[in-house]
Amino acid sequence: MFASFTSRLRSIPPQRWRQVGLLLLLAYFGLGVIYSVVHVPKITFTDENEYIALSDHIVHGPGYSMDGVTLTACRPPGYAFFLAAVKALGGNNIAIRVVQFALLAGTILLLAQLCPQPQRVFALPVALALVAIYPVYFYVCGTLYPQTLGSFLFVLFLVLYLQTPRHPVPTFAAGLVFGILFLVIPGFLLTLFVVLLVGHVLKITPWRDALIILAAAALLAAPWTLRNAVLFHQFVPIASNSGVNLLLGNSGDTNIYDGGGNLAMYHYYQEVERLHLNEFQADHFYRQAAVTWITQHPVDALALYLKKVFNFFNVWNEYAPGNTEEISNWKQLVMAASYLLLIGLLGWRLTQIRQFPLIPREKFFLVVYLLSAVTMAVFLPRIRHRLPYDYLLIAVIVIHLSQRLNLWLKAKK
Numbered sequence: 001m002f003a004s005f006t007s008r009l010r011s012i013p014p015q016r017w018r019q020v021g022l023l024l025l026l027a028y029f030g031l032g033v034i035y036s037v038v039h040v041p042k043i044t045f046t047d048e049n050e051y052i053a054l055s056d057h058i059v060h061g062p063g064y065s066m067d068g069v070t071l072t073a074c075r076p077p078g079y080a081f082f083l084a085a086v087k088a089l090g091g092n093n094i095a096i097r098v099v100q101f102a103l104l105a106g107t108i109l110l111l112a113q114l115c116p117q118p119q120r121v122f123a124l125p126v127a128l129a130l131v132a133i134y135p136v137y138f139y140v141c142g143t144l145y146p147q148t149l150g151s152f153l154f155v156l157f158l159v160l161y162l163q164t165p166r167h168p169v170p171t172f173a174a175g176l177v178f179g180i181l182f183l184v185i186p187g188f189l190l191t192l193f194v195v196l197l198v199g200h201v202l203k204i205t206p207w208r209d210a211l212i213i214l215a216a217a218a219l220l221a222a223p224w225t226l227r228n229a230v231l232f233h234q235f236v237p238i239a240s241n242s243g244v245n246l247l248l249g250n251s252g253d254t255n256i257y258d259g260g261g262n263l264a265m266y267h268y269y270q271e272v273e274r275l276h277l278n279e280f281q282a283d284h285f286y287r288q289a290a291v292t293w294i295t296q297h298p299v300d301a302l303a304l305y306l307k308k309v310f311n312f313f314n315v316w317n318e319y320a321p322g323n324t325e326e327i328s329n330w331k332q333l334v335m336a337a338s339y340l341l342l343i344g345l346l347g348w349r350l351t352q353i354r355q356f357p358l359i360p361r362e363k364f365f366l367v368v369y370l371l372s373a374v375t376m377a378v379f380l381p382r383i384r385h386r387l388p389y390d391y392l393l394i395a396v397i398v399i400h401l402s403q404r405l406n407l408w409l410k411a412k413k
Contacts, residue, residue, distance in 0.1 A: 021112070021124030025105055028128060032101030032141060036094050039142055043093075048144040050075060055083035073228045073240045074279050078184030079146035093144070100141040103152040104131075107391070110155045114162065114395045116359065119402040126405065127398045130345075134338045134394070139331070140387065146184050151388040153181040154188070158395075161195070161213070162204065162361060171209045175216025182221045186238045187385070190375035191368070192217065198367045202360050234280045243286035249308060249380030250290040250301065256311045257318045259382050305377055312373035312381040315339050335383065342393055349400040362399055365392040 043049055050066065054075060057065040064080070066072050086096050108127050115123035131137055140147050160174035181188050196210040221238065228236035248254065253264035268289060272282045294301040315336035319327045349356075358366075369392040376385060 015121060017122050018124050021128060024125060025108060025128055028108075028132065029101055029105040032104065032138065033098050035138075035142060036097035036101065039097075043144065045143070045145070051080050051083055051144050051146075054080035055087055058084035059087050071231055072279060073232065073234075073236045073238075075241060076146075076183055076186050076239045077224055078180060078182075079149060082146075082149055082184070083144065096144065097142055100148040103148050104137060104141050107131075107148075107152045107155050110152070110159050111391060111395060111398060113159050114155070114361070115399050115402050116361070119399075119406040122402040122405045122409075123398055126401045127394070130342070130394050130397055130401075134342060134390070136335045136338065136383070136387065140384065145384060147384055147387045150181060150185040150188070151391060153177055153184065154388045155391050157181060161199070162364075166205070166209065168212060171205075171212045172216045175213035176220055178213065179217040179220025182217060183224060183238065185388070186242070187376065187379065188388075190378070191372060191389075194371045194375060195368055198364055198371065202364050202367075204360060204364055232280060236280065236283075240279045240283045243283035243288075243290070245379050247286040247290040249378070250304070251293050252297070252300070254304060254380070255318070256304070256307050256380065257314070257316070259317065259319070259380065261319060308377035308381055309373050312376055312386060313343075314381070314383065317383050339390075342390070342397065345397045345401075346393060349397060352400065356400065356403060359399070362396050365395050369393055 043052065053066050053068075054064060054072075057063065057068050058080060061068045062071065064071055064073075064077060066074060083096060086099055091099070108131050109124065111127040111131070112120065112123035115127075137148075137151075157174050157177045160170045160177060163170045178188070178192055182192075192213075196205070196213065199205040200207060200210065225235070225237050228234060228240075234240075247268060248259070248262065248265065249256075251265070251268075253262065253267075255262050255264065268286065272285060275281075275285075277285055316332055317327075369389055372386075372389045372392075373381070
C-alpha cells in the first residue's frame with residue numbers, strides 16, 4: 001500500500017504540486033475566516049486597546065490621538081492606520097481579523113517565492129505545512145497586534161531584495177516596503193542595517209542597491225518624523241515610546257521573561273506621574289534612566305544584554321496577571337513545542353551540509369536570524385517580537401525540504 005502511495009506521488013506532474021498548495025492555502029485561509037467569525041472578539045491586551053483608540057480617532061476623531069482630544073506620537077503609526085483603513089471601509093474587528101488571515105496567506109505565498117528554482121514548484125505546500133505546525137501565527141491573526149502585517153511586509157521585502165537578475169525598480173520597491181515596515185515596527189531599523197551588511201558580505205547585493213533601499217525607506221519614514229517635529233517641536237523618530245522600551249530591557253528591575261507587565265518597573269511610571277511629565281518628557285526620562293543604569297552598572301548591563309540575546313530564542317514568556325487567562329499554560333506549551341520542532345528541523349538540515357551545502361540565501365537567512373537576536377537584545381526580546389524573524393528560520397527549512405522532495409520524486413520507483 002505504501003509503495004503504491006509513493007508511486008502515485010511520483011506520478012504527479014511538478015506543476016500540480018503548486019496547484020495542490022494553492023487549494024490547501026485557500027482551505028487554510030477559509031479556516032481563518034471561520035475562526036474570525038466564530039471566535040468571539042475579545043480585546044485582552046493593553047496594546048490592542050491603544051491601537052483601537054488610535055484607529056477610531058483617525059477615522060472619526062481629530063486624527064492621531066489616544067484620548068480623542070490631543071494629538072500624539074505615542075505609538076508607531078503604521079498599524080493604527082492599517083486598522084483605520086479597514087474601519088473606513090466599514091470593517092469591524094472581525095473584518096480586521098479576516099484581512100490579517102489574508103495577509104498570513106499572502107506571507108506563505110511569498111515565503112514559497114524565496115525558494116530557488118527548480119524546487120520552487122514544491123515550496124508552497126511545504127511552506128504551508130511548516131506555518132501550519134507553528135500555530136502561533138494563526139493565533140496572532142486573531143489579535144490586534146502588528147506582527148501579522150509586519151511579517152507580510154518583511155517577507156515581501158526579502159522577495160524583492162533577493163530578486164535576480166538585479167534591477168533598480170524592485171530594489172527601490174524593496175526600500176519602500178521597508179519604509180512601511182519601519183512605520184509599523186520601528187525595531188526593524190537595526191534589522192535593515194544587518195540585512196544590508198550581510199547581503200553585501202555574502203555578495204548578494206552591492207552597496208549601490210543598499211543606498212537605493214536606504215533612500216527609498218527614508219522617503220516613506222521621514223515624513224512622519226517631520227510631522228512630529230512640526231506638531232510637537234520635538235525630534236521624535238516615529239514614536240515616543242522608544243524610551244520606555246529601552247528602560248524595560250535595561251534597568252536593575254528588568255526581568256528578561258517579563259514584558260511591560262513587570263510590576264517592579266512601576267516606580268518609574270509613578271515618578272513620571274508625580275513629576276507631571278508629558279509623553280515626550282516621559283520618553284526622555286525613561287531613556288535617560290536606562291542610559292544612567294547602563295553607565296553606572298556596565299558589568300551587570302553586559303550580563304543582562306547577553307541574557308537577552310539568548311532570550312530571543314526563548315519558548316516561554318511571563319505575562320501580566322490580567323493576561324494569564326488568555327495566554328494559558330497549554331497555549332504556551334503548544335507554542336514551545338512547535339518552535340522546538342522548527343529548531344529540530346533546522347538542526348536536521350544542518351546535519352545534511354556535506355550532502356546539501358548551504359546556498360547563499362540559506363546562509364543569508366541564518367546569519368540575519370542570529371544577528372537579529374543581537375539587535376533585538378538592545379531592548380527586550382519577546383516571542384511575539386520574534387515572529388516576523390521566524391520566517392527566516394522557516395525559509396531555510398522550506399528550501400531544504402523542497403530540494404529533498406524534488407530529488408525524491410525524481411528518483412526511480
